[in-house]
Amino acid sequence: MASGDTLAVFTPLSVSFPASNYAAPDLRNNHPTLDFDGSTDEEAYFEGVMPSNYGGGSVVVDIYVGFSSATSGSVRFQTDFERVASGGTDLDADSFTGSMQSAGGTANGTSGILSKVSITHTAGAQMDSVAAGEPFRLLVRRDADGTSGTDDIATDAEVYRVVIREA
Amino acid sequence: MLRRDFASELSGSRTPCSTSKPDLQAAVDAVDGWLDANAASLNAAIPVAARTTLTVKQKAQLLVYVIRRRFEVS
Numbered sequence: 462m463a464s465g466d467t468l469a470v471f472t473p474l475s476v477s478f479p480a481s482n483y484a485a486p487d488l489r490n491n492h493p494t495l496d497f498d499g500s501t502d503e504e505a506y507f508e509g510v511m512p513s514n515y516g517g518g519s520v521v522v523d524i525y526v527g528f529s530s531a532t533s534g535s536v537r538f539q540t541d542f543e544r545v546a547s548g549g550t551d552l553d554a555d556s557f558t559g560s561m562q563s564a565g566g567t568a569n570g571t572s573g574i575l576s577k578v579s580i581t582h583t584a585g586a587q588m589d590s591v592a593a594g595e596p597f598r599l600l601v602r603r604d605a606d607g608t609s610g611t612d613d614i615a616t617d618a619e620v621y622r623v624v625i626r627e628a
Numbered sequence: 629m630l631r632r633d634f635a636s637e638l639s640g641s642r643t644p645c646s647t648s649k650p651d652l653q654a655a656v657d658a659v660d661g662w663l664d665a666n667a668a669s670l671n672a673a674i675p676v677a678a679r680t681t682l683t684v685k686q687k688a689q690l691l692v693y694v695i696r697r698r699f700e701v702s
Contacts, residue, residue: 489642496639499649500632529639533646572644613648615631617639 468515469625471507471599479504484603484620489527489573494619496529497603499612504602507623508545515593517584519628524566524578524601530616531568537604537612538578539563544589545596557600558589563609575621581628599623631656 473486473493484495484505497503522540539561543550550556566578582588591597601623605612631653638645647655671679674687682690 498632499635499639529642530635530645532644534648568646572642613650615635615638615647615649615652616645617636 466627469509471623477506496617499615507599510596513594519583521628522580523624525575525622527575527619528568528572531614534568534614535611536618537565537610539602539604540580541600542589543598544591565610
């Protein structure tokens with residue numbers, strides 16, 4: 462595949478959750494969304510399979526985010542990969558890389574208009590070495606306490622789509 | 629905690645608010661401090677009959693009721 466080609470598309474309806482501090486499912490004008498709190502780091506998981514024609518290079522995770530109340534300010538998201546290869550990962554324990562990649566975005570002047578946060582993972586360790594045709598899990602976290610950068614929006618960030626594309 | 633609860637309520641109702649976390653926390657602290665500084669004044673404003681029979685907690689509840697009614701957000 463070539464740079465910019467889409468590898469995976471996730472909606473809020475294909476989410477799974479950690480045991481605690483998870484993003485809350487919600488609806489906005491009948492659009493399913495995941496609400497990420499403004500004070501506590503919250504997470505959501507998306508399970509997928511890397512397409513067989515994935516070229517093996519770096520990828521970008523695009524997070525399409527709206528805001529419940531904010532019309533200005535900065536938000537911060539983090540992502541991580543967990544390879545679920547045949548004969549590999551034991552599903553009874555999480556196996557993410559533990560090395561989150563992160564990026565920020567800004568709220569649109571209209572809360573219902575989406576912004577895009579793009580997070581790059583270089584091929585290899587940052588992707589838990591997910592290869593073409595292999596199952597994986599993607600972790601999406603709002604870094605609400607601003608560990609990796611500025612997140613000064615006090616209210617919810619709403620995630621509507623997560624797209625993985627070739628860098 | 630109070631800032632988080634307030635922000636959650638705004639989020640739940642999708643009430644527009646772009647006040648940043650630090651500014652919102654400063655507002656919470658300022659209102660809290662103002663209440664401390666003006667508690668005696670509030671108590672004195674309550675007519676003596678009620679002032680001497682209502683508990684401190686009941687007076688606080690009364691304040692919440694009055695403020696909620698005055699600034700009710702739909």
